[in-house]
Amino acid sequence: MRQNLARRTALLDAAIEVLARDGSRGLTFRAVDALAGVPTGTASNYFTSRDELIAQVAQRTRERLTPVESEVRRTMRAPRTRDLVTLLMHQLLDRMRQDRPTYLAMLELRLEATRRPELRAVLVDVFSENLRESIKFHLDADLPGDETTVVLLYLAMSGLLIDDLTVPDVLTPYPYDTLIATMVDRAIGPRDATRQSLT
Amino acid sequence: MRQNLARRTALLDAAIEVLARDGSRGLTFRAVDALAGVPTGTASNYFTSRDELIAQVAQRTRERLTPVESEVRRTMRAPRTRDLVTLLMHQLLDRMRQDRPTYLAMLELRLEATRRPELRAVLVDVFSENLRESIKFHLDADLPGDETTVVLLYLAMSGLLIDDLTVPDVLTPYPYDTLIATMVDRAIGPRDATRQSLT
């Protein structure tokens, strides 16, 4: 079993590409080797089985999905308005579009998790923590809306991202700009008396 | 090329089961034969290629997803309240749970569509029509909320169904009853003056 971390990561990144391009059907050691540009047999040396490869791919996607700290910080200088939440949702969409392969791979993994309990455990962990952090971030930052707001945005944005990944034309009648703005507005709910009087 | 429609349908239903159970990776003529309980080679006689099989599976899922007319009619006797919309969303969830294989197969097809333009065209068609019909139904039935309400519910329920299919434990902290009720309530938005005065 080889230990060279850089090469292992390169192989995992290649595996993500393969997953996105050919689906789990196309995920073989050979394909990973080829796409990583390393000699045939290399992936065999780094992963004992396809299952282990998949497990490590899941971990790697988790790393790749983490947003850049500095950008978030910059965004959060703005006042806590609904527009700011809308902007955050747009940034999520942009992040996805800049790394479609990872999101597609994630989707493949979701399906794979249907058949692999241990993989499902990993994914449940990833998504749960993601949701928990989103809620904490939202509330700590004093953004408008409550916990349910965040959960609803999580669900609606999931639906939107998945549609955009797989059947983009379904939503073309509804321009994302207004769609997301309305989504945010309604997910937050009516302005309560307190907040309204302050603005 | 065999024409026996009953058998063809049986094979397609078997293919849906295979897709749900083993993913697109496991979808082979052999697997379909085995699960349909017919002799090896039968699927070969009915479909010229795996591609054609997949295309016909897409059509078949479309048929299987259509809700039963009578049940809808019964539900729609109730007054046009937010609770009624909530009930409709619950019925959607129930329908999915009673036929997980079809929904899982649909998800597999979504991913497959990423690589097959002609399949994507079919799916875009299915989902677009589904959404259009939902909107028409909602507005014609004079249910509370506007067009955007329906789109938002479509997105949020997509996210919810997919999470429930693949990583159900993520949403366990948020009981579906209250989650869906709130989702509906916010997707509809604030009661406008007119409607409020009528109730």
Next chain:
DNA sequence: TTGACACCACTGCAAGTGTAGTACTACGTT
């Protein structure tokens, strides 16, 4: 010099496809 890794080639295996051939059934014909 030794150990870890890159590279390469070969063997063997497993799976699946497609087809050819046979048997059965139903239906129409004379």
Next chain:
DNA sequence: AACGTAGTACTACACTTGCAGTGGTGTCAA
């Protein structure tokens, strides 16, 4: 009622493909 034909079910097989795993050799660095 015997026959013929068409469509289909069933079976078996040959052929191809593609992958996994391993062992051997080269290479670099400590």
